[in-house]
Amino acid sequence: MTSDWLLTLHLCYQPGEKTAPQNVLEWLFENGCLTEEEGSNDRCHYYSKSMDRPQSDMPTERALSELEDEEGYLRLWLDGIQLTFQNWDDYDGVPQLPYYTFKIPKRELKVADPSENEIWKVNTVLNLVANFADKTEVFYGFGDFPAGERASDRQDVDALRRGEFEHIFWFNYFSEPIVSEIGREHLLDAPGERVEERPSGAILLVPYLNLADRSDPHPREVEKYLEIYPP
Structure with a gap:
């Protein structure tokens, strides 16, 4: 199955603890998204799950109100990187917990070009999403490259607790x-190019940053280190 997405990152909350869409949008404003400053590459489009056709160039104020009223998603640009923030739960390969999703299209990152600029873009996405997770008290976040999760990748909620x-993603x-x-300490010593403790006490673990080379270290190495044996 093909996908238009390169990265799909899911951020899960404990039941009843999912932050409201309005708080999400306020956070995005505070972190430089949707600034609409003259000459800025940051902008916003809103799409409703019920729309037959996407609606582009919606004013930010209207996008805020629409997101409150119905299921939809926002297409955001930050530092020239397009992110799509989704505001509905389909639970396809996702634990049975409330969650939000950030998606990055294939065209935004050149996988065949392992340049410093591309790795900077990957880190920019990671910084944004990890900071979002910290601020909104995410319980568990995961996502894969290339995008897409299989039903067999679903994590059991009780086991997560x-x-x-x-699986490690x-x-x-x-x-x-x-x-x-x-x-x-065991987690902080896990193999990976980016393994760091966040201000919230959470730990971010990303096996590799160069999307053109998925071999060192591979998520399976992290699974072996943590003594995880996928079914």
């Missing part, structure tokens, strides 16, 4: 309760 996983965000179950 015990710090148990069936390209993007992994473990909240402080999960970190406590697995072991802080």
Whole structure:
């Protein structure tokens, strides 16, 4: 199955703890998205799940109100990178927890070009999404390159709360309760190009940053280190 998305990152919350769309948009404003400053590359389009055709160039104020009233998603540009923020839960390959999704189209990152600029773009996306996770108290975040999850990748919610996983993905965000179950030092010593403790006490784990080379280290190496044996 083909996809227009290069990266799909899901951020899951505990039941009843999913931050409201309005708070999400306020956070995006505070972090430089949707600034609409003259000469800026940051802008916004809004799309409704019920629309037959996408609606482009919607004023930001209207996009805010639309997102509150119905399921939709926002197409954002930050530092020239397009992100799509989705505001509905389909649970396709996602744990049965409320969540938000950020998607990055294939055309935004040149996988065949492992230049410093492309790796900078990857880190820009990671910084934005990890900061969002910190600020909105995400319980568990995950996502893959290339985009798309199989039904068999679904993580069991009770197992997540015990710090148990069936898979490690390209993007992994473990909240402080999960970190406590697995072991802080053990996680921080895991193989990966970006393994860091966040201000929230969560840990971000990304095996590799160069999307053109998925071999070193591979998520399977992290699974072996954490003694995870996928079914």
